[in-house]
Amino acid sequence: MEVLLVIIIGLLHACGLYMLLRRSMFKMIIGLILLGNGANLLIFLIGRLVKGKPPVIEEGMKVFTDAYADPIPQALILTAIVIGFGLQSFAIILIKRVYNVLETDDLDELNSTDEEL
Amino acid sequence: MTNPFIILPIVFHMAAAMVLLFFWFHVKIQKILSMVFSCIGLAISSWLFILNWQDGIQVTQAGNWSAPFGITFAADTLGTTLGLLASISLLAVSIFSTVSMRAERLKFGFFPVLHFLIMGLQGAFLTADIFNLYVWFEVVIISSFVLLTLGGKKAQLEGALKYVSLNLLASTFFLIGIAFIYGLTGTLNMADLAIKMPAIENQGLVNMTAGIFLVAFGIKSAIFPMYFWLPASYHTPPAAISAIFAGLLTKVGVYALFRMFTLLFVGDNFMSITLSGLAILTIIAGGLGAIRQQHLGKIFGYLIICHIGFLIAGIGIGSELAITGAVFYLIHDIVVKTNLFIISGFIGKLTGSQLISEQGGIYAKYPLLALLMAVPLFSLVGIPPLSGFWAKIYLVQSSFEKQEYFIAFAIILGSFLTLWVIAKVWTESFWKDQPSTIRNGKDWKSFSFQEKLGILTPIIFLSVCSLYIGLDAENIASVANRIAVDLLNPAEYIDGILSIKK
Numbered sequence: 001m002e003v004l005l006v007i008i009i010g011l012l013h014a015c016g017l018y019m020l021l022r023r024s025m026f027k028m029i030i031g032l033i034l035l036g037n038g039a040n041l042l043i044f045l046i047g048r049l050v051k052g053k054p055p056v057i058e059e060g061m062k063v064f065t066d067a068y069a070d071p072i073p074q075a076l077i078l079t080a081i082v083i084g085f086g087l088q089s090f091a092i093i094l095i096k097r098v099y100n101v102l103e104t105d106d107l108d109e110l111n112s113t114d115e116e117l
Numbered sequence: 118m119t120n121p122f123i124i125l126p127i128v129f130h131m132a133a134a135m136v137l138l139f140f141w142f143h144v145k146i147q148k149i150l151s152m153v154f155s156c157i158g159l160a161i162s163s164w165l166f167i168l169n170w171q172d173g174i175q176v177t178q179a180g181n182w183s184a185p186f187g188i189t190f191a192a193d194t195l196g197t198t199l200g201l202l203a204s205i206s207l208l209a210v211s212i213f214s215t216v217s218m219r220a221e222r223l224k225f226g227f228f229p230v231l232h233f234l235i236m237g238l239q240g241a242f243l244t245a246d247i248f249n250l251y252v253w254f255e256v257v258i259i260s261s262f263v264l265l266t267l268g269g270k271k272a273q274l275e276g277a278l279k280y281v282s283l284n285l286l287a288s289t290f291f292l293i294g295i296a297f298i299y300g301l302t303g304t305l306n307m308a309d310l311a312i313k314m315p316a317i318e319n320q321g322l323v324n325m326t327a328g329i330f331l332v333a334f335g336i337k338s339a340i341f342p343m344y345f346w347l348p349a350s351y352h353t354p355p356a357a358i359s360a361i362f363a364g365l366l367t368k369v370g371v372y373a374l375f376r377m378f379t380l381l382f383v384g385d386n387f388m389s390i391t392l393s394g395l396a397i398l399t400i401i402a403g404g405l406g407a408i409r410q411q412h413l414g415k416i417f418g419y420l421i422i423c424h425i426g427f428l429i430a431g432i433g434i435g436s437e438l439a440i441t442g443a444v445f446y447l448i449h450d451i452v453v454k455t456n457l458f459i460i461s462g463f464i465g466k467l468t469g470s471q472l473i474s475e476q477g478g479i480y481a482k483y484p485l486l487a488l489l490m491a492v493p494l495f496s497l498v499g500i501p502p503l504s505g506f507w508a509k510i511y512l513v514q515s516s517f518e519k520q521e522y523f524i525a526f527a528i529i530l531g532s533f534l535t536l537w538v539i540a541k542v543w544t545e546s547f548w549k550d551q552p553s554t555i556r557n558g559k560d561w562k563s564f565s566f567q568e569k570l571g572i573l574t575p576i577i578f579l580s581v582c583s584l585y586i587g588l589d590a591e592n593i594a595s596v597a598n599r600i601a602v603d604l605l606n607p608a609e610y611i612d613g614i615l616s617i618k619k
Binding site: 020028029032035036039040042043046047070072076079083086087088090094095097098101102112113 | 248251252255258259262266269271272274275276277278279281282285286288289292293295296297299300303305349350352353
């Protein structure tokens with residue numbers, strides 16, 4: 001299970017970086033989304049996976065006696081997903097506006113702010 | 118010392134933003150309320166600063182979950198000082214924006230978003246939990262995205278796209294760094310991390326994490342290879358928005374670097390060499406970039422990059438004197454950079470252009486205004502006894518003590534490049550005759566009284582602040598020195614956070 005997740009995380013990061021390096025604005029956003037999801041899965045994996053051990057103390061006990069799943073990474077991912085979702089939707093709307101105003105999807109043509117006047 | 122009121126700056130600015138949201142259609146009321154709230158915010162920040170100065174670090178644990186299990190807020194000297202400076206910038210910008218921004222921009226919630234931005238900054242300065250730092254960073258960047266795109270001009274959208282995409286990338290890197298740190302230590306509380314980090318056997322992995330954090334904060338604070346978004350975006354929005362960005366947004370990245378590289382990733386030779394090298398390159402790249410530009414906003418944008426290099430150099434050298442110098446420079450830089458962008462907006466209004474080749478004649482026409490504008494321009498260069506001079510003395514002295522001659526050379530070179538650039542701006546837009554071809558500037562006499570007041574008050578306020586920093590350097594140096602001592606000996610910080618158990 002861990003190995004599978006490692007491969008998926010690697011793939012997500014690789015694809016994300018590849019997409020970021022393309023010249024299209026749209027692909028850039030896709031790349032950022034893939035990278036964000038890769039990072040979220042990384043947090044999930046790095047909090048150590050345990051199968052079928054919820055972080056709930058058994059009845060009548062006061063402390064954990066057995067290994068249990070760490071709830072913190074899941075709380076972190078939940079927050080990160082929500083934040084990432086908000087930022088990504090902002091970015092998507094922004095590229096739509098940029099596309100409407102500049103009528104191009106090519107990042108190389110977005111150079112008017114760098115031009116020497 | 119437990120004190121639940123230290124989150125007051127955060128809560129207050131959130132409440133202020135929410136109150137402003139209720140007056141969405143009444144821009145005039147928003148203007149007045151924003152100025153009032155900024156004054157109260159300044160009072161709260163000053164109170165917190167004085168409280169910390171007298172009683173030491175103040176801590177509060179959210180929901181009474183003792184550290185390291187709960188969320189901790191800690192007000193130490195670095196955090197409260199930066200919070201105070203953020204409030205000073207906010208007050209100046211909220212006054213300036215009432216007259217400099219067009220009504221159609223103000224209608225789309227400029228003031229509420231401004232207060233949300235400051236809420237995020239105050240949160241970032243006060244949190245003692247690395248994941249919460251990430252969350253506050255996101256609050257800051259989403260607010261800055263909105264401010265940057267407000268109005269939706271072509272250049273603004275283009276600059277915003279570059280700014281947004283690189284900041285999202287930086288946030289992802291930050292998140293990856295957090296994942297590694299949690300995997301290595303099993304905690305996210307900064308004080309707890311400071312204890313657990315040195316005990317990790319595999320220090321190579323720690324260095325790799327440090328590298329990831331360096332990239333994340335490096336993009337945000339615009340250090341050498343990752344600064345290209347800054348000159349492409351900072352000059353595109355109106356001057357009031359650029360001013361708050363220039364003063365505070367890159368500095369929050371530097372703040373995070375200060376925290377991380379003095380608390381968590383310490384004592385590693387490779388990292389301090391990397392930081393020193395990046396600092397030298399940042400100073401040179403920023404300075405040379407500024408020389409080449411003609412656009413006033415871009416010139417100051419490149420100067421931001423150049424001066425971020427000074428701050429990073431302080432961390433790179435790492436001695437107490439160097440950190441003192443860097444913190445002193447940080448205090449001076451926030452005030453002066455905010456002032457510079459306000460002034461660039463003002464000059465643009467007077468001469469009708471942002472290009473220095475098309476400006477001119479300000480000195481002949483308005484000698485008193487020119488004198489006023491000279492204060493921040495020459496403070497930036499650090500002509501003694503104005504602010505900036507003392508910080509550079511500290512930095513150069515400490516680099517000689519540590520025999521880091523390249524850094525000393527870079528700092529001196531950076532200062533000369535700044536001097537050259539400011540001299541160029543001064544001769545072009547102040548001394549030179551105004552070119553007769555372009556005349557769409559507005560005469561100072563035709564400004565209404567309210568406009569004059571709204572433009573002059575923030576400039577005078579910030580100039581007085583930077584004069585104070587320069588002339589009463591001893592007091593500022595003692596603040597900076599206390600911050601440096603706290604950063605290099607984090608025992609008090611760690612104890613303050615961890616020892617509170619109920």
